Amino acid sequence: MVELIDLHNHTTFSDGTFSPSYLKALADKMGIMLGISDHLDNERINSVKKFNEYMNVLKGLGVYKGVEIGLLGEVVIPIENLSELDYIIGGLHNLLINGKNFELWGNDVYEGSVDVFIDELVRSLVRCVEDYPIDILAHSTYVPPFISNTFDVQSIWTDDRMSYIIDACVENGVAIEISNRWRVPHEQFIRIALDKGAIFSTGSDGHSERWYLQLNYPLSIIKTLGIQEGRIFTPDNPFNRLKRFV
Numbered sequence: 001m002v003e004l005i006d007l008h009n010h011t012t013f014s015d016g017t018f019s020p021s022y023l024k025a026l027a028d029k030m031g032i033m034l035g036i037s038d039h040l041d042n043e044r045i046n047s048v049k050k051f052n053e054y055m056n057v058l059k060g061l062g063v064y065k066g067v068e069i070g071l072l073g074e075v076v077i078p079i080e081n082l083s084e085l086d087y088i089i090g091g092l093h094n095l096l097i098n099g100k101n102f103e104l105w106g107n108d109v110y111e112g113s114v115d116v117f118i119d120e121l122v123r124s125l126v127r128c129v130e131d132y133p134i135d136i137l138a139h140s141t142y143v144p145p146f147i148s149n150t151f152d153v154q155s156i157w158t159d160d161r162m163s164y165i166i167d168a169c170v171e172n173g174v175a176i177e178i179s180n181r182w183r184v185p186h187e188q189f190i191r192i193a194l195d196k197g198a199i200f201s202t203g204s205d206g207h208s209e210r211w212y213l214q215l216n217y218p219l220s221i222i223k224t225l226g227i228q229e230g231r232i233f234t235p236d237n238p239f240n241r242l243k244r245f246v
Contacts, residue, residue, distance in 0.1 A: 002222055002229050006213050007035035008089060008203025013045060013054055014038035017208045024061045032213050035064035037089050041073055051077050055084060064235045071128035086235035090134035095121055109146040122161050126168040136175045136201045140165055141185040154186050166193045175233035178218040181205040190221055201233040
């Protein structure tokens, strides 16, 4: 039986609404192993001093200590300090396309070809898996509303595109997050990833009471596909990804 573990949560150290201590108490009450992974690129953790303060709070709570790095952005904390973490999530929130910055979670609309946009998204994800010191790739097949509200998203994710991302994760020892909030990746992506030997993580991407510690989608996928405990990433069994960067 797969243990309940939620490694993707944001607190008042970044853009979440719950304090770390309140979230830990809630997780204990729900019987969920908790990881806190606040955004590294925000003013509360953007220096070594502030990072150390963050780490001290998490150490005191006895939770898994993580951060989320904004992929394609600058990593502002030295690798030596990042090595104190239990895990690192990488999330792509912006895409540089045709020389312009596109916010994936905003209301931006790309006026060009959707295929061009998705191909650049895939290339960027793969490049980040290869170049950043991450354990987990978050919301890997998320697409912005101008695509998801208009197109059949699963048809956009061709076998070649999915395999390109999956192969990069397997080769670099990066777990693929099954995200409750965004309900990605879809089942066919995960089937292919299973066949290719990928490892997965479970996360709510909680920022507020509505989303914290919600794992219905990951647990449903795990049950449907029969994913075994050994294929689920936990910080107790890390991939030592930092060895590639020290």
